[in-house]
Amino acid sequence: MKCNQLVEVGRRQFLRGGLVATAGAAAATMMPGRAKAAPPMALVEYPSNRLANLSDLKLNEPMDIAYPDGDSPGVLLKLGKAVEGGVGPQMDIVAFSVTCPHKGFPLSYNTDDRTFNCPGHYSRFDAEAGGQEVWGHATQNLPQFTLRIDAKGDIYAEGVDELLYGRLSNVL
Amino acid sequence: MAYKRQIDRLPIIPKDAKEFNVTCHYCIVGCGYKAYTWPMNKQGGTAPGANKFGVDLGQQQDAQTPNWYAPSMYNVVKQGGQDVHLVIKPDDNCVVNSGLGSVRGARMAENRRSDVTGTQQQRLTEPMVWRYGTWQPTTWDDALDLVAQVTARVVDKGKEDDLFVSMFDHGGSAGGYENTWGTGKLYFGSMKVKNCRIHNRPAYNSEVHSTRDMGIGELNNCYEDYELTDAIFLVGGNAMETQSNLFLNHWVPGLRGDSMDKKKAQLPNEPHAPAKIVIVDPRRTVTINTCEVVAGKDNVLHLQIESGTDLALFNTLFTYIVDKGWLDNDFIAASTFQGPDPAQAENKAYPAALTSFKAAVAACKMSLDDGAKICGLSKDDIVKAAEWIAKPKDGGARKRTVFPYEKGIIWGNDNYRTIGALVNIALATGNIGRPGGGVVRLGGHQEGYMRPDESHVGRPAAYVDDLIIKGQGKVHHIWANDHYKTTLNATEFKRIYNKRTNMVKEAMDAVAGGTRAELIDAIVKAVDAGGLFSVNVDIIHSQIGQAAHVILPAVESGEMNLTSMNGERRLRLTERYMDGPGSAKPDCMIAAALAQNMERVLRAMGKADYADQFKGYDWKSEEDAFMDGYYAHTGKIVTYDRLRAMGTNGVQEPVVDYKDDKLVGTQRLYTDGKFDRHGRPDKKALFCAGAWRGWQAPGKADEKVKYAFLINNGRSNINWQNHFLDQENDFVSDRYPFPFIEMHPDDMAKVGVKAGDLVEVYNDAGATQAMAYPTPTARPGETFMLFGTPTGQQGNVVNPGVNELVLPDYKHAWANIRKLADAPEAVRGISFKSKEYTA
């Protein structure tokens, strides 16, 4: 089965639902004005963005998200088994960028073998192995978003482990 | 664990960064890149006026943007002794790759040695000599004197057979015209070394004798031909993985129909359609899957033959096409040999007769029934392939077909006749020297061959690795060859090589503290007693380098100026954009220094005559070597300045002129229908009269019967050649910590292994190890193992059998497989999913 939601993902996609308010708040904390005033950090400072609540997730159904801003689409996934970088009671919830790190085409999710596939030049990445490039042309594995879950079950993204395609700083 | 760099921003290339032309030094395709360097204490900004791209980098850039680079494209390196920022990124303006990078080339920057970021610390920095029971760093003078003193004791004028030489003959990497000339001048000019071999095979010979003997150089078309063609007939090649950007930037447009306008514009008087593709391969590759995705399954025909039966298939196709009359009769009459037959008789040096068309048709005759049976194919599929590649188009126009081939048949059964049979089809259908045509070797490395005449080597050439096993040779000079990872019969080779070189190490250890004369005497005594003195010139301390007595550090492309040509003969200059590590030197300069030391030592020995042969190496730089070699021997047209001005697009060889401030090249060979690669004055192409004769190399037929699994083998897209730099690249070694062996799940069950378990592959020739990778598309009983790796060498189980001209049949090894260990820690967590893209 193909994820139809993802086919529609445009890079300019708007954030939806509960995410909007949080992302708005986060955006305020990462305005360039602040960066100018402070000495540069060893890592860019990532916003903490609420993506969803545990109760919103269905097994192996990718939910569209964006992180750290609306120009960087991703998906949130519950895989049903503990995986690399997984959070939640079952250590099975992960989030990845869906912009191919090779040349920036949008990836689509194959629910059968749980891989992200790129129509650009046919690379594929494993959702169950930390986004490892199973085969492809990108010189990076798929950027994975660092997640945190609070007491209410709200899932927050708070970091990225690889440089996102199309930007020389993960936070613009 | 998927390797993540944890890099979340990169320094921005400032507007005034220095810019250099770079050709990717990895595969044959030779993609164009640009290197940018700038001082450590400077950086560009996001504002359009503050960066090299002139755009607002504070914005997300679109797909395929030229304004982005990955962390693998960045490093900090030395330039003129200073640390500088370095970015090497694909060049959008290069016609070869149009801005595409591959998983190999786009890691060029990351694979540079850096003292700041810590990458490639394995690079050799100083010469080393075996001393006090290990390798000790020393000076060039000390190391070269030892090499020259020992070498001069075992060679004499006209008596150089005790000096064995392994020397790369390729371009790209650390190869190129400068360096092949340097070593060539030393061993084929100053000396006439006969016992020599090339980086990937155990003799000094051609990979493709037959096409050359037929008059046809093997790189005869241009990459655009794949956009103009009606059909591609791919044999034993996996272009998506091993010529990635040739496939993506030229085959895909042809197959998908993106190049239809180009076809109509350039070839207006015939009907056009998107290209179809026939792929001859015993294995289903990712190339096949991708072709199905881009062209549609109906336009892809996978002829999944019985491994090693390509010759039977080509002779069947040839016979069928001739019977149908789908021929270019005018071309055959005008451009091919008309008799009397044979033009060249079959003999020890010619594994098949070379003849007229008519004689070849008679000799190669094979019925559809016989061909289908031998190859394990349906007759319908063979007919379909013949129709796709040769049946005239509506209105009667000749079909345009490209016939690319690679190691599947080069390292396959009956190399000479098989390649000859493929060239027969291309000749008969008039597909050489025409747009949309070509019968071409796809290639591994780039090319960069310029050497004095090598005919003294003889044909068949000496089977050097076998001679070493048999105890011959006293001194061995090795230039970037790693037999331990890439030769055949490697189990035995390593056993003997370790033993013979250890004899010399022991002799050297025994005279510790002695004089230089005592040391030389001890070494000479040891080699006279069956030992081998091994000199290793390389960029890293290789596996065969563990056996060496002297190690000399070389530089790579980019650390020196270097010229090479790609698979469409496109010549470029890669400019020196950084310093080499430590005191490492270009190979050509090492060869020159060695020659000068030989001259000095021989003169001191009173051999003035012989010493004089080692004159002529007073090069100041690699540019002097280029002028002495390439420039002087190719019409004195190409200089560094002229080539630099041609940028990343360069010029296609042969270069014929310099006009209007531009070098003028040659887009395709043989457009005039005159063939000269064989050197025949009549310039007529010959056909190959090579009948099918089953397994050609000794031992193959028996081995096939004796063992359960075919150990087919080859490259993957992520690992460059023998992994010499990639073994220290975290991204790569994280993906495949051990060589994979693709096995059908039923075979894995039989052997009792799970994904990632280590298996031992063993047969009479030896044994090796690999990591099981479940592959449902593999044929049961047929495995595919990654070759050339540091952590399991497939060549260990390849028997010593070679063809008449000493071409190895690496692809045909049969062995048993047993479990060695559960998946090692490094393997846990890596992906074992299908490599095939799914929509």
Ligand code: SF4
């Ligand atoms: S396709 Fe070959 S030449 Fe091009 S970037 Fe990749 S390795 Fe380099």
Ligand code: FES
């Ligand atoms: S953009 Fe994804 S493979 Fe090229």
